[in-house]
Amino acid sequence: MxxxxxxxxxxxxxxxxxxxxxxxxxxxxxxxxxxxxxxxxxxxxxxxxxxxxxxxxxxxxxxxxxxxxxxxxxxxxxxxxxxxxxxxxxxxxxxxxxxxxxxxxxKGAFAATEYDSGSDLLSLSTRAVRDSGGRWRLNGSKTFVTNGPTADVFLILARTAEGSPLTGLTAFLVPRGTPGLHIGMAMDKSGLTGADLGTLNIDDCALDDSDVLGGPGAGFAVLMHAMRYERAFILAPALGLMARALRQAVEHARSRSQFGHPLASYDTIRQRLVRMHVSLTSARELLHATARCADAGTLDHGRSSLTKLHVSTEFNRFCQELPDVYGGYALLPETGATALLTDAVASRYYSGTSDMQVKIIAEGLGL
The missing domain is CATH 1.10.540.10 (Acyl-CoA dehydrogenase/oxidase, N-terminal domain)
Structure with missing residues (x-):
């Protein structure tokens, strides 16, 4: 295009x-x-x-x-x-x-996370073994599956051999309606309104080699490929939310008066809005630079983690400033301040926690 x-x-x-x-x-x-x-x-x-x-x-x-x-x-x-x-x-x-x-x-959903296994792949309990007829038998459970309640196909990560996750994991493509695939209801949550997260219970799903993505033992490579792009770009929508919130906050500061003067005339309010602008600008610049790396074929895991960590950090800083522009009005739904703060908190955890991103970045520095 x-x-x-x-x-x-x-x-x-x-x-x-x-x-x-x-x-x-x-x-x-x-x-x-x-x-x-x-x-x-x-x-x-x-x-x-x-x-x-x-x-x-x-x-x-x-x-x-x-x-x-x-x-x-x-x-x-x-x-x-x-x-x-x-x-x-x-x-x-x-x-x-x-x-x-x-x-x-x-709709598609990626199902890797389990109740006792997030980043700890050695604790993955979902298993797939071959039966006497050569088919795979998949058993286990997944949680925090984005699009889970409505997805038509699930990319499910399972253990197929003991030992290192480098060779012991396999990715399966499982269509909705597969016998033994039980899809849970949408989970109640505080943020990300409109995104359905759910659970899966997998009870003896019979699958063929044609349902394996990348071949047996390629699950870790599939996961790392997914995480390289998801960590880099999953927060692209957050930039839009921040831009919308900043525009509305500036309008509020210009239109609302206190002690006979617009809020925008007070240095404390102006400083908050400028700090919000700085957070948005730095987050956007880094994410878009990372996207250009991907377009050039040079995106690596360290860059992806750096982007995820920085954008989520600036998103949270932005949302810490936002309520004080509105004062008590921040509690009203129409300002969106508290809802956005909830979304910002969540951004620190999906696609790997902020602590996990720090670990990846540190390892890239040789630490």
């Missing part, structure tokens, strides 16, 4: 997203316009606009709609489900799963 063509495309997305009032309509609008395929090369059936364009589109989607959960859920599908399929999927798997995912005709 050429630069001018993308500019027109983005303007259309901005206009349509501003009219959406719920998550379902926003997903349909964005998917039908091609957002989920935007970063995908044209040779793989995508829009060919690249990662920076896709991040800008997710940012715009959140900024214009004001919805946090739906852009997050779309990003989770794009980075943790579609990206591994592109890299490791066979042609039949692309035809069966990737094509409908890119078109918005299906």
């Amino acid at each position: 050429a630069s001018q063509e993308f500019t027109y495309w983005l303007a259309g997305l901005r206009s349509r997203a501003a009219k959406c009032r719920d998550g379902d309509s926003l997903w349909h609008t964005a998917a039908s316009q091609g957002l989920l395929s935007l970063a995908i090369p044209e040779s793989a059936g995508g829009g060919g606009a690249g990662y920076e364009a896709a991040c800008l589109a997710l940012e715009t989607l959140a900024q214009e709609s004001g919805l946090s959960g739906t852009p997050f859920a779309m990003a989770a599908q794009a980075w943790a489900c579609q990206e591994p399929l592109i890299e490791f999927g066979s042609k039949p798997q692309h035809e069966k799963y990737l094509t409908p995912l890119l078109a918005g005709a299906a």
Whole structure:
């Protein structure tokens, strides 16, 4: 997609997203316009606009709609489900799963986290073993599965051999409706409104080698590929939420008066707004620079973790300042201040906690 063509495309997305009032309509609008395929090369059936364009589109989607959960859920599908399929999927798997995912005709979910196993892959309890007929028998459970309650296909990580996760994990593509796959209800949560998170119980699902992504033992490679993109870009929608909140806060400071003067005339308010602007700008600059690395084929895990850590940190700093611009009015839903703060807190934990990102970055420094 050429630069001018993308500019027109983005303007259309901005206009349509501003009219959406719920998550379902926003997903349909964005998917039908091609957002989920935007970063995908044209040779793989995508829009060919690249990662920076896709991040800008997710940012715009959140900024214009004001919805946090739906852009997050779309990003989770794009980075943790579609990206591994592109890299490791066979042609039949692309035809069966990737094509409908890119078109918005299906939803995908990546299921790796377990109750007692998040970043600790050695504790993964979901298992897959071959039966006497050569089929895989999958058993276990997953939690915090984004898109889980409504997904049409699940990318499930399971242990298939003992020892190192480097060779003992395998990724399976499991369609909704597979016998033995029990999909839980959407989890109650405080933030990310519009993103459905759920649980899976897997009871003796019978799968074939055609359901394995990347081959037996390639699960760790699949996971690392997914995390490289998800950590880098999962917070692209947060930039849009921050931009929207800053615009509204500036408008409030200009229009509301105290002691006969607009709030915007007081240095304490001006300083808060400037600090918020600095947080947004630095987060955006780093994320977009990281997207350009991905477009150039140079994105590595250290850069992804650095981006995730920095953007989530600045998101939280931004949201610590925001309520004090409104004072007591911050408690009212229409300001969005407390809801955004909840989303910011959550950003420190998904795709690996901030402490995990520090560990990865430190190892890259030789520490």
